[in-house]
Amino acid sequence: TVPEDAGxxxxxxxxxxxxxxxxIAKKAAPGMVVLVAKDGKVIYNKAFGYHTxxxxxxxxVTDIFDLASVTKTTATTPSVMRLVEQQKLKLDTNVGYYIAKARNSPMNKINVREVMLHQAGFIPYIPFHNYVKEGDYSRDSSAAYPTKVADNYYIKKGFFDDFxxxxxxxxxxxxxxxxxxxDISMYVMQDIVEHISEMPEDRYVQENFxxxxxxxxxxxLPRNRFPKNRIVPTEDDKVFRKTLLEGYVHDQGAALRGGVAGHAGLFGTANDLAIYNQMLLNKGTYGGEQYxxxxxVEMFTSKQSNVSRRGLGFDRWDPDLTKKYPSELASPxxxxxxxxxxxxxxxxxxRNMVYVILTNRVHPGVSEMLGRLNIRPRIQDVVNRAIDKTKK
Structure with missing residues (x-):
């Protein structure tokens, strides 16, 4: 469609x-894809630059990107939403009720709602890759080293469960x-989802959503399903995996988990994300089906915290206007x-609008230019202004 179709x-x-x-000229990322939908119509969908x-x-526009923490809202959160709807999961029940191994741990009494709001008191993350020692990994797969972390990198059996x-x-x-x-909050939610649904999260989201x-x-795990050249590479990891990451998750913890984690590991295209978010804008319905x-949808996506801007799993507009988050003109x-x-x-x-921007700013190494140049919010505000003009 053309933008004019949506006014x-x-x-x-x-x-x-x-x-x-x-x-791209200032090396924020070698390439970018942006998609905008208004009133369920795609009004902008373009790719720029190169993979490297x-x-x-x-x-x-059909390229597959490492979605990093967007995994939290596109895989783990909808799984939680579905299990809450089915009354198999209760937000005000404690973690230990669902996770036997947590019962003798500090997180036993934390309730699921606190986990979803990032208010459980967990430390932000643990740099697990710093604990990998000689003998924990191999360049070849075998029964002792079954878990693929990246090309030519396999971690020993039980590294996740035992360590x-x-x-x-x-x-x-x-x-x-x-x-x-x-990130620990979403490892916890993944474990809960997998326990209740009795299947791995990657299969659960594939089948249900x-x-x-x-x-x-x-x-x-897109490399199991798509040719390498469809997937945009991320970091040329010189420290931990010593290889260019092509279709293997950038996040180190998710990689050591075998590529399927509650906080990272999801890959997809701009179109995939547009469909999912359009379903949320439609309040749970898409293509005649109710999800x-x-x-x-209202409960999870609206502000649910009295100490932060967050919804349940979802990030939101920040009422502190000096933050201009996610952008200056974003609505509450x-x-x-x-x-x-x-x-x-x-x-x-x-504004009945979905905005998706995909880049690989971590290639060949992590660049801070995307943030410094405010690329993501500036584009969002071009869209916001264009849509607001139609209201006048």
Whole structure:
């Protein structure tokens, strides 16, 4: 469709191209894809730049990106929403009720709601890759080293169950009641989801959401399903995996977990994310199918904390206007999430708009330019202004 189909003037979106080209020229990322939908119609969908700075492979709108923490809102949170709707999971029940191994740990008494709000008091993250020692990994797979972390990197059997998981379970609870964003919260939710549903999270989301929604590329472990050249590479990891990451998750903890984790590991295209967020904007319905009740979507995506801006799992507009988060003109209804690899996904019910930006700003190494140049919020505000013009 053309922007005019949704009442938006194409010329008002031209500035998006300039901002992206500036970002690529200043090495914020080698390539970017931006998609905008208004009233359920795609009004902007373009790819810029290349997979890498060698300028060999052009970015396409169908390219698959490492979505990093957008996994939290696109895999783990909908799984939680579904189990809450089915009354198999209760937000005000304690973690130990669902996780036997947590019963003798500091997190036993924490309730699920606190975990979803990042108020459980967990430390933000544990740099598990710093604990990997000689003998823990191998360059070849075998019965002793079955878990693929990246190309030519396999971690020993039981590394997650015997080392990572106990370390998380026994971490001290330090800031309970305050908002401290933590990856550990989503490892915990993954374990709960997998216990209740009796299947691994990657299969659960595939069967319950991605396949029925027509999200054709979304999912974990994309190298098992797609050719390498469709997947945009992330970091050329010189320290831990000593290889270019192509279709293996950038997040070190998720990688050591075998690529399927509650906080990271999901890959997908801009179109996949647009479908999922359109379903949320539609209050749980898409293509004639109901995935959630409007009440469930409303509850998880609206502000649910009295100490932070957050919803349940979802990040939101920040009422502290000096933060201009996620962007200066974002409405108070805006919900979504960002991802460390250079991802932004936001839905604004007041404008009936979905905005997706996918980049690989961590290639070849982590660049802070995307944030410094405010690329993500500036594009969002071009869209906001273009849509607001139509209201006048």
């Amino acid at each position: 938006v003037n194409s010329n008002d979106l031209k500035e998006i191209d300039d901002i992206i080209n500036e970002g 700075y060698d300028n060999l492979q052009v970015d396409k 990572m998981w106990p370390k998380m379970l026994n971490s001290p609870i330090k800031t309970r009641g305050s908002y401290v964003y933590s 991605y396949v029925p929604l027509g999200m054709q590329t979304a999912g974990y 959630f009740t409007p009440q469930t 209804q805006t919900f979504g999430h960002t991802g460390y690899t250079g991802i932004g996904v936001w839905a604004d019910p007041s």
